[in-house]
Amino acid sequence: xxxxxxxxxxxxxxxxxxxxxxxxxxxxxxxxxxxxxxxxxxxxxxxxxxxxxxxxxxxxxxxxxxxxxxxxxxxxxxxxxxxxxxxxxxxxxxxxxxxxxxxxxxxxxxxxxxxxxxxxxxxxxxxxxxxxxxxxxxxxxxxxxxxxxxxxxxxxxxxxxxxxxxxxxxxxxxxxxxxxxxxxxxxxxxxxxxxxxxxxxxxxxxxxxxxxxxxxxxxxxxxxxxxxxxxxxxxxxxxxxxxxxxxxxxxxxxxxxxxxxxxxxxxxxxxxxxxxxxxxxxxxxxxxxxxxxxxxxxxxxxxxxxxxxxxxxxxxxxxxxxxxxxxxxxxxxxxxxxxxxxxxxxxxxxxxxxxxxxxxxxxxxxxxxxxxxxxxxxxxxxx
Numbered sequence: 148x149x150x151x152x153x154x155x156x157x158x159x160x161x162x163x164x165x166x167x168x169x170x171x172x173x174x175x176x177x178x179x180x181x182x183x184x185x186x187x188x189x190x191x192x193x194x195x196x197x198x199x200x201x202x203x204x205x206x207x208x209x210x211x212x213x214x215x216x217x218x219x220x221x222x223x224x225x226x227x228x229x230x231x232x233x234x235x236x237x238x239x240x241x242x243x244x245x246x247x248x249x250x251x252x253x254x255x256x257x258x259x260x261x262x263x264x265x266x267x268x269x270x271x272x273x274x275x276x277x278x279x280x281x282x283x284x285x286x287x288x289x290x291x292x293x294x295x296x297x298x299x300x301x302x303x304x305x306x307x308x309x310x311x312x313x314x315x316x317x318x319x320x321x322x323x324x325x326x327x328x329x330x331x332x333x334x335x336x337x338x339x340x341x342x343x344x345x346x347x348x349x350x351x352x353x354x355x356x357x358x359x360x361x362x363x364x365x366x367x368x369x370x371x372x373x374x375x376x377x378x379x380x381x382x383x384x385x386x387x388x389x390x391x392x393x394x395x396x397x398x399x400x401x402x403x404x405x406x407x408x409x410x411x412x413x414x415x416x417x418x419x420x421x422x423x424x425x426x427x428x429x430x431x432x433x434x435x436x437x438x439x440x441x442x443x444x445x446x447x448x449x450x451x452x453x454x455x456x457x458x459x460x461x462x463x464x465x466x467x468x469x470x471x472x473x474x475x476x477x478x479x480x481x482x483x484x485x486x487x488x489x490x491x492x493x494x495x496x497x498x499x500x501x502x503x504x505x506x507x508x509x510x511x512x513x514x515x516x517x518x519x520x521x522x523x524x525x526x527x528x529x530x
Contacts, residue, residue, distance in 0.1 A: 152181035160206035160247030165189030174517025313514025343415035362481025
């Protein structure tokens with residue numbers, strides 16, 4: 148009897164989504180070795196045999212202003228993808244939207260209306276902002292896969308099927324930080340004091356945030372010339388980062404890495420990190436951090452009006468506390484970022500306490516996500 152081989156369409160819209168989808172695909176392949184997966188994705192998904200009809204960076208746009216300027220192209224891709232998935236030739240058994248809710252939820256609603264099962268992997272942050280989006284989620288999905296334990300009860304109150312599957316990065320990142328090995332890979336010694344700079348994975352993020360992190364590096368270097376800096380660069384954005392480095396931190400010893408964000412976070416003594424998935428990665432690597440974010444002024448005003456919580460960084464949201472500092476928009480200056488980083492470097496006891504909290508968080512989020520998500524998806528397919 149031939150083994151079951153589901154046909155799954157997937158969309159991941161940026162580097163972090165590609166990473167999460169790649170980990171999910173590993174679980175799907177373990178359950179169904181002949182699974183066929185296709186749609187929009189990046190290199191992590193391709194490494195698992197994913198057939199990318201469009202590259203994920205076509206959707207890597209953040210902020211209302213930036214999205215509007217790319218709306219026609221993105222809308223065109225979504226319409227073409229929907230038409231192809233609804234055709235007899237390419238119709239999938241289910242669609243899995245990985246994050247990217249502004250793109251995926253509308254697509255999921257269209258596919259679900261035509262009888263295709265729709266799963267959304269990673270609950271949109273309705274607990275942080277845009278809570279009314281839960282009605283769209285109800286129309287669009289057959290199942291929401293939640294990566295944080297407080298999310299399923301929110302959906303249960305609304306009668307929306309949801310399952311907690313843990314966070315795949317908590318499985319992928321070791322509990323014991325490979326500090327020495329990562330430093331060896333990056334050419335750093337055990338005695339170096341290392342600062343990691345992570346300005347984001349989208350072009351718009353990098354253009355707004357990288358100058359501030361680089362100015363912080365320049366200030367830190369001025370005060371303590373012995374510091375070493377590492378800056379992981381998302382593939383395809385080196386040409387954006389290099390001129391910014393020359394402009395804002397020409398004298399600081401900053402090593403631009405090709406990816407290698409996990410090595411940078413494992414190796415560092417402190418990290419300056421753009422708000423987003425990278426802040427959770429930093430927490431899982433037990434790295435003291437300063438969270439930074441900046442965006443177009445119009446985007447900032449709209450975001451401020453819609454957010455529900457005092458925190459924007461995932462570690463703070465999950466710990467329900469300002470465990471790490473957040474410097475946003477006008478507060479995210481090079482001088483203030485540098486000062487906040489020095490506070491970590493100069494207080495080993497505070498760093499040790501933070502690492503203890505991050506280890507407990509890591510254990511809570513570690514649930515063998517790939518298997519748990521695959522179990523939930525299998526039930527949707529069988530329904």
